[in-house]
Amino acid sequence: MKSLRAGRVMWIALAVLLIPALLLLGILLVLSPGTPKPFLDDGGQPLAGSISEKVRVDINGVEQGMFIQGRNTGNPVLLYLHGGVPDHFLKDRYPTSLEEIFTVVWWEQRGSGLSYHPDMAPESLNPEQLVSDTVALTNYLRARLGQTKIYLMGRSGGTFFGIQAAARAPELYHAYIAVAQISNQLESERLAHRYMLQRYKDQGNNKMAQRLEEAPVGGTAPLPDAYLRVRDVAMHELGVGTTRDMKSIVTDMFFPSLLHREYTLGEKINLWRGKLFSGSSLWNTQLSTDLTKKVTRLEIPIYFLHGVYDYTVSYPLAKSYFERLDAPAKGFYTFQQSAHTPFFEEPDKMREILRADVLTGTNGLADPQ
Secondary structure (H helix, E strand, O other), X not given: OHHHHHHHHHHHHHHHHHHHHHHHHHHHHHOOOOOOOOOEOOOOOEOOOOEEEEEEEEEOOEEXXXXXXXXXXXXXXEEEEOOOOOXXXXXXXXXXXXXXXXEEEEEEOOOOXXXXXXXXXXXXXOHXXXXXXXXXXXXXXXXHHOOOOEEEEEEOHHHHHHXXXXXXXXXXXXXXXXXXXXXXXXXXHXXXXXXXXXXXXHHOOHHHHHHHHOOOOOOOOOOOHHHXXXXXXXXXXXXXXXXXXXXXXXXXXXXXXXXXXXXXXXHHHHHHHHHHHHHHHHHHHHHOOEHHHHOOEOOOOEEEEEEOOOOOOOHHHHHHHHHHOEOOOEEEEEEOOOOOXXXXXXXXXXXXXXXXXXXXXXXXXXXXX
8 A cells, every 4th residue: 555655656746747847848849940030021921032041051071050041132141150159049139130231141160059960070170170161161152142252250259260261261252350359368368357356356246256266367278167167157247248238148048049949949959069069179279379470461351340348358359459460451340338249239330330331341430540
């Protein structure tokens, strides 16, 4: 009798745990059709001449995925290189309307998101390979979309190999656009550490100040694990991370990614599996490379766009790098209300710069020199 009662209790406990889990799984599946939304005309029909696709293409022997979206395929093509994690899903919260100006290619690079494969060799994920992939994808897009040249835009980690691709194959690009351009990332981390420590001291937050004091940033990569554990938490708490209003990676990035309907559930899982897979090896290379010595000139116009509150990638270091770079035309643009992602935080200003300066090869809206 006791064993029967114990068995019944066990089954009840399992049901209590299993039913909510199955309900949650069902909700996530409903929220994950994995189909990009089409652009619609005033009558609610697919807009003639527009494109909204999720495609996978073989790039240098590896199947890689991307979203190609634009209201008019006759517009110029913009290839976007993301940072640490693909951020296409953040358009739900932060509409950019870049698709009004360009056919935007939201590429999820080798080892990331749509391009994550569990059997991928870690050594195949390196900056040289990503530069080669960028050039190969550019040639695919030129042929696919009928463009002689395209525009190249990198953000954060994407700028590390983006600027190298632009330097290697300038004949493929109208211009290079850098959002939060990396220069000397190890020095950037030291500046961020110093800033965050002082902010927490000024706030009287002794717990966070102590954690940072116990995790100094040294002069070589890799960074201490103790610092990495507190870094993103501190940056987002202080409003100097992805955006000024994001306060948590979990609530402001992970949960929103689960709600993005243009991914399947499996693709959502791979978004974060890829983050774990690709993070450390690329990150340590970025930390140990001084781009100011590696890339000193570009043969095409360059545009640096940077949020003044950005401590993920240092604003003053990016500005110093820009001033040293040689290019036929260039402009630096300060976003006074932004942290690490100005096109999400100040999209109107971003579009104005793109239309008035980038598309014309001029710099009339740039910061005074």
